[in-house]
Every structure is written in C-alpha cells, then in structure tokens.
Amino acid sequence: MTRTTWPTTGLSYGGDYNPDQWSPETWEEDIRLMTEARVNIVTLGVFSWGNYEPEEGRFEFEWLDTVFDLLHAAGIAVDLATPTAAPPIWLHQKHPEILPVTREGMRYWQGGRLGWCASTPIWREQALRIVEVLARRYAAHPALKMWHVSNELGGGNRLCYCDESAAHFRRWLTEKYGTVDALNQAWGTAFWGHRYVDFAQVLPPRDSETVPNPALKLDFERFASAALLEHFEAEAAVLRSITPDLPITTNFMVSSNPSVVDYARWAPRMDVLANDHYTIGRDDAREQELAMSADRMRGMRPDAPWLLMEHSTSAVNWQQRNRAKLPGELVRNSLGHVARGSDGALFFQWRASTAGAEQFHSAMVPHAGTRSKIWADVCELGRHLDALGDVAGTLVEPASVAILMDDESHWAWKAGPKPVNDEPVWKAARDVHRALFDANVLADVVPPWADLSRYRVVVVPGLFLASDDTARSVRAFAEGGGHVLVTFLSGIVDATNRVRAGGYPGAFRHLLGILSEEFFPLLDDGGLALDNGWRAGRWSELVHADEAEIVARYADGDLARSPAVTRRALEGGGSAWYVSTELDRVALADLLSGLLADAGVSPSAEVPSGVEAVRRVGDDRSFLFLLNHGPARVHVPGSGRELLTGRDVEDGLDLDAGGYAVLRER
Numbered sequence: 001m002t003r004t005t006w007p008t009t010g011l012s013y014g015g016d017y018n019p020d021q022w023s024p025e026t027w028e029e030d031i032r033l034m035t036e037a038r039v040n041i042v043t044l045g046v047f048s049w050g051n052y053e054p055e056e057g058r059f060e061f062e063w064l065d066t067v068f069d070l071l072h073a074a075g076i077a078v079d080l081a082t083p084t085a086a087p088p089i090w091l092h093q094k095h096p097e098i099l100p101v102t103r104e105g106m107r108y109w110q111g112g113r114l115g116w117c118a119s120t121p122i123w124r125e126q127a128l129r130i131v132e133v134l135a136r137r138y139a140a141h142p143a144l145k146m147w148h149v150s151n152e153l154g155g156g157n158r159l160c161y162c163d164e165s166a167a168h169f170r171r172w173l174t175e176k177y178g179t180v181d182a183l184n185q186a187w188g189t190a191f192w193g194h195r196y197v198d199f200a201q202v203l204p205p206r207d208s209e210t211v212p213n214p215a216l217k218l219d220f221e222r223f224a225s226a227a228l229l230e231h232f233e234a235e236a237a238v239l240r241s242i243t244p245d246l247p248i249t250t251n252f253m254v255s256s257n258p259s260v261v262d263y264a265r266w267a268p269r270m271d272v273l274a275n276d277h278y279t280i281g282r283d284d285a286r287e288q289e290l291a292m293s294a295d296r297m298r299g300m301r302p303d304a305p306w307l308l309m310e311h312s313t314s315a316v317n318w319q320q321r322n323r324a325k326l327p328g329e330l331v332r333n334s335l336g337h338v339a340r341g342s343d344g345a346l347f348f349q350w351r352a353s354t355a356g357a358e359q360f361h362s363a364m365v366p367h368a369g370t371r372s373k374i375w376a377d378v379c380e381l382g383r384h385l386d387a388l389g390d391v392a393g394t395l396v397e398p399a400s401v402a403i404l405m406d407d408e409s410h411w412a413w414k415a416g417p418k419p420v421n422d423e424p425v426w427k428a429a430r431d432v433h434r435a436l437f438d439a440n441v442l443a444d445v446v447p448p449w450a451d452l453s454r455y456r457v458v459v460v461p462g463l464f465l466a467s468d469d470t471a472r473s474v475r476a477f478a479e480g481g482g483h484v485l486v487t488f489l490s491g492i493v494d495a496t497n498r499v500r501a502g503g504y505p506g507a508f509r510h511l512l513g514i515l516s517e518e519f520f521p522l523l524d525d526g527g528l529a530l531d532n533g534w535r536a537g538r539w540s541e542l543v544h545a546d547e548a549e550i551v552a553r554y555a556d557g558d559l560a561r562s563p564a565v566t567r568r569a570l571e572g573g574g575s576a577w578y579v580s581t582e583l584d585r586v587a588l589a590d591l592l593s594g595l596l597a598d599a600g601v602s603p604s605a606e607v608p609s610g611v612e613a614v615r616r617v618g619d620d621r622s623f624l625f626l627l628n629h630g631p632a633r634v635h636v637p638g639s640g641r642e643l644l645t646g647r648d649v650e651d652g653l654d655l656d657a658g659g660y661a662v663l664r665e666r
Helices: 024-037 062-073 089-094 121-138 163-177 180-187 214-242 263-269 286-300 329-339 373-387 407-414 427-438 468-479 506-512 585-599
Strands: 012-017 041-044 077-081 144-148 274-276 306-310 342-347 401-404 443-446 457-460 483-487 515-519 535-537 541-544 549-553 563-569 575-579 611-617 622-628 634-636 640-642 647-649 653-655 660-665
Touching: 012 024, 012 306, 012 373, 024 062, 024 373, 041 062, 041 144, 041 342, 062 077, 121 214, 163 180, 163 214, 180 214, 214 263, 214 407, 263 286, 286 306, 286 329, 286 427, 286 443, 306 329, 329 342, 329 373, 329 611, 329 622, 329 660, 342 373, 401 427, 427 443, 427 483, 427 585, 457 468, 457 585, 468 483, 468 506, 483 506, 483 585, 506 563, 506 575, 535 585, 541 563, 575 585, 611 634, 622 653, 653 660
Parallel strands: 012 041, 012 342, 041 077, 077 144, 274 306, 306 342, 401 443, 401 457, 457 483, 483 575
Antiparallel strands: 515 541, 549 563, 563 575, 611 622, 622 660, 634 653, 640 647, 640 660
C-alpha cells in the first residue's frame, strides 16, 4: 500500500539544491532568492556521499545540518535523496568490483555517476549502511517531507555483465522458469544447437562474434530492470523502518521513447510518481513530445497526481547542439506538465554549477545571476504556481482514448535482427499521439495490462510484443463495443519473443479479420499512394481482408491493388481497424477523425489550431489550461476566472503567440 502524503501544501516548486558546491555566504543568498521565487521544496544530497563521508567511517554532516535549519526557517521543505547515485572515491578504490562491466568485459573506472552493479553484495551492504546513517540523523527534522531514492536509476548502470550479475541472472531465471527444459522451450535454444542442460551454463548476452539469442537478450533486459527495482526496494525498506510516515519516490526518465527500465512495472511500488523530462532541441514538435511524456506518467496511475522532479530552465549540455529556451518557454513547458497531471514543477538545478560535468547545464539561478530572462521566468512561474494552489490534488479529466505502449515490446524489437534495422518501431506511437494532440483529443499512454474499460478507443501502435493476456484484453474491449486501431508491426511475437506463426499481426489477426502474409518494407523514401487519396511510406504488407472491409488499397508500388487499411465491424457496435503502412500526418489525422467520430469522442475544448487545451477537475472545481503554441495571437472561447491574472472572463480571452492561461471554469 503506497502512502500519498504530498510533500508540500499546494503545487510543489523548486529543484535540486547542491549547497556543498558553494560557500555558507552563498547559502544565505540562496534562501533569500528561493523566498523571492516562491520555492517551497528542494531536493538535497543527490550526489553528496563523498561530502558526507570523505573517508570510510568519518562523517561530516554539520554543513547539512545548517542547510536543513536554514531551509526550515524559510518554510522550504526537503526532499532528501539517498546519495547512492554517486559512490565516493574511497569506496571505488577499496571495492572496484562494484563498478559495472560492459558487454565486452571491460570494467568501468571511477569518475562517473551510478558507478555500481545492482547485483554486487558489497555494494548493497555499503549503500544500505549510508542510507541508514542518513535516515537516523534526519528522521526527526521538521523540514524533511519526502525521501528520494538514489537518482535516475538505470541511467548509466542499467546493464552489467559481471560474474555477480550472471549469478543473479541465473537465480532470476530459475525462479521464472523452474526447469531448464522450460527455459530451452521459451528461448528456442534448438536454433544453433544452444541447448542448456543446467542453469549454471547460462551467461548474460556478452559479446560474441554474432548476435545473441533474442529471447535471452529480452530476458536479460527484464532481469536488469528487476535487479534495479530490487535495489530501490532495499533502500526504501530501510527508510520505511525509520520514517514510516514519509513518502518515498525515485525519479523516472519517461519520455516518448522507450525507457531504460520498465517504469510501468515500478510505478505500483512508489508512494509518489516522479519524472525527469528534458525537451530535445532538434525536435520539431517539442510541445507534443512533452505532452506525450506527461500522458505516459499519468497513464501509470490515472487516479493520482504525479510530480515533475526535473526539467530544464533553458539549455542542457548533453545534446549535440543545446538549444536555449525563449522567454516564456520555461513557464509554458512547466504549465504543460501541470496541465497533464503533475502537482508541481521542479528543475535541475537551483544554482548553475561553475565546475564539474554539468557546468553548462542551465539552472534556476544561471551564471548571469538574477539579471536574466531565466530568473525573470523563474519568478513568474513561482507566482503562477502559487496562484494555481487550488489545482493541487485535482486530476486530469478522464481520457476517452488509450495508446498502448510497453518497454518490454521495445526491448524485444531491439533484441535481434529485424525486417528493418534502421527505423524505431515505437515511432508509430509518437505519430498517433501527435495526431491526437493536434486535434486536442486527450489520450492516456498506458501499459498493455491497464484496465481498458474506461476508454472508447484503444490504439495499438507498433506493439511488437503482445502477450496472450494483452490479446484477450484488446479483443474483449472491442467485442464490448470499443473501437480498436492496430498498426503494422503489432502482435508479431509473444511474451518469449517467439514469432507467432500463422500470419501477421499474430496476436490480433483474428480480431481484425485479416491475414498479412509478408512484409514489404520500402527501400527508399519515395512513399506510396493509396486509392482514397491518402499518402504513406516506409512500410507495406501483403494483406488479405478475409472478414474486414477494405478502407483503402495501395494505388502504386509492389502491392498495388492490395488492401492497405481495413475495418472490421463487430457485434455490439465496436470496430477493429488495421493499418498496414505508415500513413503521413494528413492521412493519419483523417483516419483518426473518422474513427473518433464513430466512437463519440470529441476534443477537450473547441479552440483554434495550435492551442493546447487540457482540463483538470476536482469534486467542485474545473480548470482549463490553455497553451498557445502557434505563431499568432488567437481568441479562445470560455468563461470563468483566469487565475494567472486574476481577471474574470465572460466572452473568451485572447492569447498571444506563446501565451498561456488557466481558466477556473464556471
């Protein structure tokens, strides 16, 4: 049972604070500026183990005691991190065996972060020791409101191929399969004669002259996620034994791309779901990618708010070219996350570092100080979040559309050679979400085991791996009157990464009433025409529409006159669509428009093109978030009280290009 006590009153605002990088004189200035910006929470100590314990057994906590007291006196809560994201130098030198080993057999050296293997006993012992020391020292401090286990788990130590990991992997496999014969059957080890006669023979998919068994590779990915979760739970158990009333979280790294660990399976173990999100400068639809990431977070737990634990005030330092945000963009990004379910906006970090690996990563207090657009936006966001206090605890209105997305499916796709090896299958989910975003139709991005009964439309985009349970769930949804859209490369393999024989798209073929006998990926980007005027590209299939009507055929190319898009009407009013090619944006929008109309799904609000509209609701209140991503000033209908300016609205309001508003609706 998770504890959901929120760490702040109202929406949370702040970020990572690293006072150990600065002098005590700067601490005093920091507290003054935090108060000016209306910060109400900071995350402390993410990378501070080496400053807590510079030598084994010798602790220096006095500086942290002072910072705790300063923050508490200013009314600022502490989200205290366990410092296991960065083992100290002395630990690496005393126990180099804790450092991860690459697939090629090279052990990493000291100098990075997350330099540890989750399977190494000495690491677990040392990690839990420092967690207990920290918890006992600050358990009773009134500023402490939440625990933050480590940092971005898996973001550097996701896979380790050392002997300890190999032994742990074998224990995990033994528990999962029970017998080595069951493992051989699941992995199809008859191929290449790689049959095992004992679990002791199994090794991780280390480097070899050819590709590893795809089923072995997939299970190792699953194991790695489970091993990191096991470590999280070990740290959390220590914290719960000492501070049973405080919530515990860790920061996910959920975006529109596959995640490094299976966060959807981690989510039930968190008291508060938290995410780190960073926009990509070269992305031509950054606002939509942000929205999809937030919709994935909400899809893991639709019945509770989540927390944006990190994002950037402006440029980051890890992309090829790091784009600075324009004036107002910081605020608009933050409000976009809040609109879609976050009860706050936190940043990495409070004050920009002048040294170290992230010295050119933007922060709430930039190198230029308070005479900057960043500081102006930081203060404006603080005022806005303060004005939106009544939004805290509300939920995003229920979505009528679900998009199924699964990290295991993506791992299965990457686990061996495929019909195309230069394109990501998960792009299909992004394309569908972008079409819905452009139409202002809210969608939850959910794992395949989610309850689908709350939705009217379920989209299955590029879900390469689909278990039998997933196939049954989608079928039951459609036969109960729901509308299903399945795209190419869905349902191809089962839960063991074995191809489903009998024709594509295996898991969903009977529901769709079609059979695809062969893939015809395009070898160039010339594209395809369909006979109803739609355009497509990248992919095509030889499809037989056995029990489905043909919505569109290929008009040219190798498969001219063959079915490209089909629809099967189901008893009970539902439908099952199949799209065997990659439709372009115009065609996909047209298809979805008709499907949504059939399902009775309408936009969140009638607003001009380029305006994002999302509603959050409580028992007696409703808030409409409006974000203008377009290039021109527009008029948006609505009535109520606009909370960011405090003015009453009767006949709608005007939004400048890049502008934003939050309407408490009547």
